[in-house]
Amino acid sequence: AQSVAQPEDQVNVAEGNPLTVKCTYSVSGNPYLFWYVQYPNRGLQFLLKYITGDNLVKGSYGFEAEFNKSQTSFHLKKPSALVSDSALYFCAVRDENDYKLSFGAGTTVTVRA
Amino acid sequence: SQTIHQWPATLVQPVGSPLSLECTVEGTSNPNLYWYRQAAGRGLQLLFYSVGIGQISSEVPQNLSASRPQDRQFILSSKKLLLSDSGFYLCAWSGEAGTYEQYFGPGTRLTVT
Numbered sequence: 001a002q003s004v005a006q007p008e009d010q011v012n013v014a015e016g017n018p019l020t021v022k023c024t025y026s027v028s029g030n031p032y033l034f035w036y037v038q039y040p041n042r043g044l045q046f047l048l049k050y051i052t053g054d055n056l057v058k059g060s061y062g063f064e065a066e067f068n069k070s071q072t073s074f075h076l077k078k079p080s081a082l083v084s085d086s087a088l089y090f091c092a093v094r095d096e097n098d099y100k101l102s103f104g105a106g107t108t109v110t111v112r113a
Numbered sequence: 114s115q116t117i118h119q120w121p122a123t124l125v126q127p128v129g130s131p132l133s134l135e136c137t138v139e140g141t142s143n144p145n146l147y148w149y150r151q152a153a154g155r156g157l158q159l160l161f162y163s164v165g166i167g168q169i170s171s172e173v174p175q176n177l178s179a180s181r182p183q184d185r186q187f188i189l190s191s192k193k194l195l196l197s198d199s200g201f202y203l204c205a206w207s208g209e210a211g212t213y214e215q216y217f218g219p220g221t222r223l224t225v226t
Binding site for chain 2: 032034036041042043044045046049051088090094099100101103104105106
């Protein structure tokens with residue numbers, strides 16, 4: 001079985017400050033990890049993924065995420081948040097031997113000017 | 114490049130009426146296809162997935178069904194809608210060689226009245 005936990009329903013930051021969205025996961029095998037962003041009434045947009053290799057992965061719009069195997073975490077980060085980063089963020093995981101994704105419940109990010 | 118289309122974008126249907134939502138993918142062949150439902154702007158629930166024409170797997174028992182009549186076409190149907198079928202329906206595809214993520218369509222907002 002595989003699952004994802006996003007412990008924060010909401011994250012609020014000021015523009016220009018660092019942004020972190022937390023994610024922990026559980027899979028039976030090696031994890032493939034993903035972050036998506038969703039704007040109101042839109043589909044999910046793929047941001048970045050970890051498959052193998054460097055624990056720090058970089059993605060779209062200046063986002064990055066750090067894979068931590070010992071803590072089973074994959075936190076999303078952005079050094080300097082923008083108002084336009086305000087959206088709903090989803091972490092997802094799948095086992096390397098599966099193709100079905102398990103999604104977290106989502107974290108709403110609000111960046112204030 | 115690959116694109117994914119969903120229609121209609123919005124739909125208002127009375128209880129007991131039939132439903133047909135369509136999803137098509139362009140620019141790839143033999144994709145894995147997925148239908149998700151998102152309730153109240155939060156987590157995603159996988160409803161169906163397909164690894165090939167005529168091959169449908171159901172994740173959640175309900176009054177919905179799915180079909181894949183062509184390689185890049187995925188249809189979500191119901192014979193009689195329930196109020197609880199209201200939600201945001203998202204189609205996704207995966208399987209392009211060398212990639213691991215799913216790509217989502219723009220979604221269909223269904224309101225059952």
